[in-house]
Amino acid sequence: MSLQSLFIKNYRNLTEIEVDLGAKVNFLFGANGSGKTSFLDACYFLSSARSFRASERHSCIKEGEGECLVRGNVRKDSILLNIGVSKDRQGLTRIKINERNVDRTSDLAKELPTVFLGPESMGLLIGPPAQRRSFMNWGAFHVEPRFRDIWREANRCLRQRNQALQFNKRDSTQIEVWSEELVKISERIDQVRRDYFQQFSPRFEEVLGRISNLENVEIQYFSGWAEDKGLKESMKINSEMDLRRGYTGSGFHRADLKVLVNHKPADKFCSRGELKALVWSMKLAQGTLLSDLNEQDKENESLIFLIDDLASEFDDYHRRKVQEYLYQTNHQAIVTGIDEWSLFGGGDICDGRVFHVKHGKLKCNMEK
Incomplete structure (x- = not known):
């Protein structure tokens, strides 16, 4: 293309x-x-x-x-x-x-x-988690045809649960119904993101090795809840806090990526030039992965x-x-x-x- x-x-x-x-x-x-x-x-x-x-x-x-x-x-x-x-x-x-x-x-x-790389792209590492979620979602959208519909349903469930937390605090049944739906849809999004991340990681390592001398770099994916407990248990533990705050504290909307260099957070210990090399490697790898996958799908191109x-x-x-x-x-x-x-x-x-x-x-x- x-x-x-x-x-x-x-x-x-x-x-x-x-x-x-x-x-x-x-x-x-x-x-x-x-x-x-x-x-x-x-x-x-x-x-x-x-x-x-x-x-x-x-x-x-x-x-x-x-x-x-x-x-x-x-x-x-x-x-x-x-x-x-x-x-x-x-x-x-x-x-x-x-x-x-x-x-x-x-x-x-x-x-x-299109993939944009520029001064604004530094937010991928030094900005809020929402930017890293957008990065993951862009990749998931382009490699998983169902992701758009799953994403819409997930946001609908999240809005409904938050409304129940804010305006129907005494109606525990309604909160439980939306909690169950949110758990199911969050786990589906989590699986799509994990599948994407598994394909993305080796491309990232390859690109980083080609444009930078950085070593001992690791990207960690966090689902948005305590993984040793699972989302359902995490929501039960945090139910009182969610009621007080009026919004949901665990779920697909809390996912994040962390980049470590020599086991230390990149955004805290790397120079600006090193951060740019990391960010650009991530963006270039994302584009390369899409191109590689699209070579297998003759309806799509680069x-x-x-x-x-x-x-x-x-x-x-x-x-x-x-x-x-x-x-x-x-x-x-x-x-x-x-x-x-x-x-x-x-x-x-x-x-x-x-x-x-x-x-x-x-x-x-x-x-x-």
């Missing part, structure tokens, strides 16, 4: 851009504020109908305009898909795939899976890596290793940097298309 062409109108500081992309690595360089990150965000918007900047999801429309629009042509083997996503100031989002109206953003994710500010907090060694990995694994990628040196360091190790970004405009400089 590859994103062959892109049309962007009124997205952040991009007025109107139409560009043909290379099938492998595309390099974008330009000064800060020139529109590089906006271009990546537009690609992400096309795949998800939202911005990767969580705090700015309602400000993707260019100032003074009423609507933004992103369209792209996606080549999937012999099939060409035309995907379009627009959003107006009232928050109305319209999605079309081959001129067919689409209601679910999950359909976009299936047709155009994915696109969106990489913002490659050189930031990476030395020349790590930058080159990431580039080599992208090229050798044959992924399509869009990679940004402030100048050509930050992308290539004077070397010429990757084939790719190079664009200069200036004042919200793209100019194709060369093929490397």
Whole structure:
């Protein structure tokens, strides 16, 4: 799969851009504020109908305009898909795939899976557990077809139990009913996540070994309850606390990942450069796993890596290793940097298309 062409109108500081992309690595360089990150965000918007900047999801429309629009042509083997996503100031989002109206953003994710890597990605290790759960859920969604429906049912059960805890404290029967349902659905989600994690771990180890010199790295998965007791027993033990707080303290919504280096928490003992190597290894491994699995499913293809500010907090060694990995694994990628040196360091190790970004405009400089 590859994103062959892109049309962007009124997205952040991009007025109107139409560009043909290379099938492998595309390099974008330009000064800060020139529109590089906006271009990546537009690609992400096309795949998800939202911005990767969580705090700015309602400000993707260019100032003074009423609507933004992103369209792209996606080549999937012999099939060409035309995907379009627009959003107006009232928050109305319209999605079309081959001129067919689409209601679910999950359909976009299936047709155009993307993985974003940038400064915001550091939250995967140093941010709250919700970011790590999102990481696991993204992987589970793409490898387990039933996960979307299981996830919806789980959140419905959780809402019902929390409402019972808040407004029906004296109705123990209703709380018990939703507790039983929540245990069953949480255990199903836990099993999907464990299955995914089992496939993810060896890919992570491989990628980390290819782009970093870090050793003795371990990722631990926590289900969201005391595993020596099980969720049903944990909920019984914590029932009084749940009633006082008015929400459920154990379950699928409390799962987490912990990354250890030399048996110590990475977020407490690693440098920023080491943390970036760990985070990027996790994200690259997630994308590689999806590609590997999709090779077995002829209805699906690869994915696109969106990489913002490659050189930031990476030395020349790590930058080159990431580039080599992208090229050798044959992924399509869009990679940004402030100048050509930050992308290539004077070397010429990757084939790719190079664009200069200036004042919200793209100019194709060369093929490397």
